[in-house]
Amino acid sequence: MDSTGLETHHVSAYFVRRCGATRFEQRYFPKLTAVGHVGSSLFAGAVVTCGPSNDSPMFTPALRKAGSHLNIDTVLADAAYDAEHNHRLCRQ
Numbered sequence: 001m002d003s004t005g006l007e008t009h010h011v012s013a014y015f016v017r018r019c020g021a022t023r024f025e026q027r028y029f030p031k032l033t034a035v036g037h038v039g040s041s042l043f044a045g046a047v048v049t050c051g052p053s054n055d056s057p058m059f060t061p062a063l064r065k066a067g068s069h070l071n072i073d074t075v076l077a078d079a080a081y082d083a084e085h086n087h088r089l090c091r092q
Helices: 013-019 056-067 084-091
Strands: 002-005 029-037 042-051
Touching: 029 056, 042 056, 056 084
Parallel strands: none
Antiparallel strands: 002 029, 029 042
């Protein structure tokens, strides 16, 4: 499980900074939290929210969506999801 921010413009903010432009400022952006199945490399569940935001609150909805499609026995996620309530959910 991991999250990433997505660009909303046809030109990336990195490219605009490299060109020296100062007008392009992106305050909010779409954020995708995705759960992938390692065995098949398919998306098992996804949640789209508005960023920037903390990753941890999206753990439960993303995992529940993935759990509705397949049986989950092991969860791998980065440190942004390391919270006791997320550990409790996985132990249930």
